[in-house]
Amino acid sequence: MRFILLLSLPFLFTACIGDDIIPDTVEERVVITNPIDSLLLGTTHRFEARFLNRVGQIEEELVDWTSSAPEVLSIDAEGRASALAVGTADVTATINRPDTDPIAISHTVNVAEEVATPVVISDRTGTLRTTTFYTLGGDFVLKSVDDQLVLELADNYEASSNLPGLYLYLTNNPSTTANALELGEVSVYEGAHSYTLPTTVERNSYSHLLYFCKPFNVKVGDGAFDN
Numbered sequence: 001m002r003f004i005l006l007l008s009l010p011f012l013f014t015a016c017i018g019d020d021i022i023p024d025t026v027e028e029r030v031v032i033t034n035p036i037d038s039l040l041l042g043t044t045h046r047f048e049a050r051f052l053n054r055v056g057q058i059e060e061e062l063v064d065w066t067s068s069a070p071e072v073l074s075i076d077a078e079g080r081a082s083a084l085a086v087g088t089a090d091v092t093a094t095i096n097r098p099d100t101d102p103i104a105i106s107h108t109v110n111v112a113e114e115v116a117t118p119v120v121i122s123d124r125t126g127t128l129r130t131t132t133f134y135t136l137g138g139d140f141v142l143k144s145v146d147d148q149l150v151l152e153l154a155d156n157y158e159a160s161s162n163l164p165g166l167y168l169y170l171t172n173n174p175s176t177t178a179n180a181l182e183l184g185e186v187s188v189y190e191g192a193h194s195y196t197l198p199t200t201v202e203r204n205s206y207s208h209l210l211y212f213c214k215p216f217n218v219k220v221g222d223g224a225f226d227n
Contacts, residue, residue: 024175025054026207028103030063030095033202035107037122039073039083040114047079048202049093051103056173056207064094072111083111128209128223134160136211136221142203149197151183151209161189165214168195170206174222177212186211 033048051061067075073089075081081091089111094104123143130136138157143150151170159166171180183195211220 024173026052026056026173026175028052028054029207030061030093030103030105031204031207032091032093032105032107033204035122035204036109038110038112039081041083041086041111044080044082047075047081047091047093047107049079049105051095052172052207055176055178056171057179061095061097064096066092066094068092068106073109081109085111086113087111122227124203124225124227126209126223126225128157128211128221130221132218132220134163134220136160140209140223142197142225144203148199149201149203151195151197153188153193155192157188157191157193159186159189159211160220163213163220164216166220167212167214169210169212170197170201170208171210172207174208174210174224175219177210177214180210181206185214 028051030049030051033050035047036045039045047065049063051059053059063079065075065077065079067073067081067089069087069089072085072087073081073083073091075091088108090106090108092104092106094102096102123141125139125141128136128138128140136159139154140157141152141154143152166186168183168186169177169180170183171177173179181201207225209223211222212218213220
């Protein structure tokens, strides 16, 4: 009996080992956390942005706001945009730091005389991939439902059901659970299902889904949001 137990131990401790070398840094970036697609003529919207460093952590940085068509959509130093005329404008948030290249992101806003709602939040989509020999795949979408964000996994979702302690996270650094938002232990391994996100989470708060084998502290797979 002792011989059998000893042989099984290496398998136990390698059960969640991945087969990829995972980098521990990510590209620095700036994100607009509350983008809108449309704005009603004569109304305003205050954009907000955050800077994420090479480990996916938020750092305080001064954001410079500009509009490609200020006669259509003006924007002040605080990110407050005013819809002045019917048309289209690109809102850009830029981080300017000494001795480094600027880091920027742009978002297109349509100004119209009539829109269904003053603020239109578009869906964010992506596809899961495995980084181990375990099964993980399927499409996902982050959408607004009744003013709350919902993460939906599609019909083609599948994951191995024999992993001990498989957890799902939202993160800005898919190589670690540090600073990630834990959505909970995975209980559905095939087919469509969803997670309702906390009200503190904004549309662009996170860049990736992360599946992690919690007891062994090993990544199983991830999926980046396409937009």
